[in-house]
Amino acid sequence: MSRLPALGPRGEGWVFIQIVLLPAVAFAGLADPLAVAPPPWIPWFVGLGLMAAGALLLGRALLDLGRNLTPVPHPRHDARLVVSGIYAHARHPIYGGIILTAFGWGLASASLLTLGLAAVLAVFFGLKSEREEAWLRERYAGYEAYAAGTRRFVPYLL
Numbered sequence: 001m002s003r004l005p006a007l008g009p010r011g012e013g014w015v016f017i018q019i020v021l022l023p024a025v026a027f028a029g030l031a032d033p034l035a036v037a038p039p040p041w042i043p044w045f046v047g048l049g050l051m052a053a054g055a056l057l058l059g060r061a062l063l064d065l066g067r068n069l070t071p072v073p074h075p076r077h078d079a080r081l082v083v084s085g086i087y088a089h090a091r092h093p094i095y096g097g098i099i100l101t102a103f104g105w106g107l108a109s110a111s112l113l114t115l116g117l118a119a120v121l122a123v124f125f126g127l128k129s130e131r132e133e134a135w136l137r138e139r140y141a142g143y144e145a146y147a148a149g150t151r152r153f154v155p156y157l158l
Contacts, residue, residue: 004131010074011135014128021124025102025117029109043107050104057154058097060086065094073132081140089155091133091146095125096153125153 007013062069064085070076086093099122106115129152136143151158 004127004134006074006131008072010070010072011128011131012072014073014131015071017124018128021117021121022098025105025114025121028117029105029111029114040110043110047104047106047108050100051108052104054097054100054102054104056097057086057090057093057100061090061093061097073128074135075139081136081143081146083146083150086155088150090151090153092125092129092153093155095129096158099125099153099158129153 005013007016064087065082068076068079068082070079090096099118102118102121103115105111106118133143133147137147140146
């Protein structure tokens with residue numbers, strides 16, 4: 001059982017926090033008074049690469065999850081545990097894709113504020129995934145073994 005709060009019967013409060021954080025990250029890169037202008041080319045290219053990798057990871061995760069997708073961290077009543085495709089290598093690749101994209105945007109926009117908010121977003125997804133995994137362990141007998149051999153966010157890295 002998780003010590004983290006459910007924030008609603010299906011974790012709706014976690015989604016609300018996410019809805020606040022994602023636009024904050026996006027707009028911070030456009031309006032950061034601490035941004036370095038113009039962005040140095042190495043961080044800019046690295047940032048674009050991270051954003052592309054994050055978008056690919058996110059897209060693949062959405063495809064592989066299919067009808068099991070839900071915006072809340074509590075699994076749907078008719079969902080099955082997906083452990084194939086990208087989910088064979090990462091338990092929460094959607095969160096991983098968003099985190100990579102956020103850090104990439106921070107580098108590409110040369111925004112210290114965005115990089116800081118990307119770090120906050122990464123911590124948030126760490127907490128949200130812990131709450132989600134508590135529900136998944138309750139629901140699926142094989143989840144513990146799956147989690148033991150699979151990275152949390154990004155295949156082979158995180």
